[in-house]
Amino acid sequence: MNEFDEIRPYHDEELPQIYEELIADPMFQQVIGVVMPGVPFEGIAMKMRSCKTKLEFQKTFCYALLKDIMQKATKGVTINLDALTDKQQAYTYISNHRDIILDSGFLDVLLVENNLDTVEIAIGDNLLIYPWIKKVVRINKSFIVQRALTMRQMLESSARMSRYMHYAIGEKRQSIWIAQREGRAKDSDDRTQDSILKMMAMGGEGDIIDRLMELNIAPLAISYEYDPCDFLKAQEFQQKRDIEGFKKSQADDLINMQTGLFGYKGRVHFQPAACINDELAKLDRNMPKQELFTTISALIDKSIHANYRIYPNNYVALDLLNGSNDYADNYTSEDKLQFEGYLAQQIERIQLPNKDVDFLRTKLLEMYANPLKNYLAAHA
DSSP: OOOOTTTTTTOGGHHHHHHHHHHHHHHHHHHHHHSSTTTTTTHHHHHHHHHHHHHHHHHIHHHHHHHHHHHHHHHOEEEEOOTOTTSSSOOOEEEOOOTTTTHHHHHHHHHHHTTTOOEEEEGGGGGGOOOHHHHHHTTTTEEEEEEEHHHHHHHHHHHHHHHHHHHHHHHOOOOEEEESSSSSOEEEEEEEEHHHHHHHHHHSSHHHHHHHHTOOOHHHHHEESSSSTHHHHHHHHHHHHHHHTTTOOOOHHHHHHHHHHOOOOOOOEEEEOTTTTHHHTEEEEEOHHHHHHEEEEEHHHHHHHOOOOOHHHHHHHHHHHTTTTTTTGGSOHHHHHHHHHHHHHHEEEEEOOOOHHHHHHHHHHHHHHHHHHHHHHHHH
16 A cells, blocks of 8 residues: 555546446435536446546546536636746646635636646545545545644644655656645735645755755736635634634535635636746755745745736725725726625625624725735735
């Protein structure tokens, strides 16, 4: 047994067995009925069995579903790959994290449309609520981030995951997507957690900089015009404020996944920056460890912030938050009216007994203002 067997995506030769397990799973059958209404399950089963590779499965099932979401729930999803000088290189795309499923899902679609391979995806095991979900994500080229472990187990698990990432990039020549932090940034103030970089530097050879350079890190900025989960995130902020030790349930995670998938997102843009290896090579290798990780996190953050696509909403939100008209040149009075209407509608959707409307509105405004604040700071 290989040390990565527990966490890696399935090998292509394992797929027939996994397909049969899924086809026999009543819960999976039920989900397919909802996702593909009116399509006989037998036909889907036959189609699954005909997919010999993970990429074939992705192109047969995931691509069509994601294209459908793009069509129905966005105003267009775009990418600009100009900064990646060597398109055939395997990169570790480290990105801000807005949507549980679509950040990596949309990226895959955009890469396929540019004749590039799909990425392997780092996914937390807290989201793998049912056995069928775990199987589907591993067919979809995900590797598992183990959470809820003891400190010792966490160290072992992080080291193994790091070795796996180095193996995927160095030997499999397979690009990876990983979020810059554990979980989504609920207030859209996107900051790389040093712990993610520390994990990435556990595998590989040489010093910290050598090890990170092996991974060909390319910071990726993802910009959604509207975040369909914004009201759920605002609700969670109030729950955390009012209820000591509040934690989201598995049911909450499912609602967030569903809302994120099917809610309206407006325009969506993916902007990878150049690989940071040249920047890493210039750093002082004798810097204290913690300072080095903090410096590299800041370097990634600046790159992500500078590459956001800014929409009128972001300018309106910052002005409303500050009670000013400083950015009024960047939006029309219609834009402002429309966004204020949108905010009111999202607040209306929040189901809380002691709803603090002012607090919730401020939280929603911060979600849309923070990317602009960070963008302006990165360009200052």
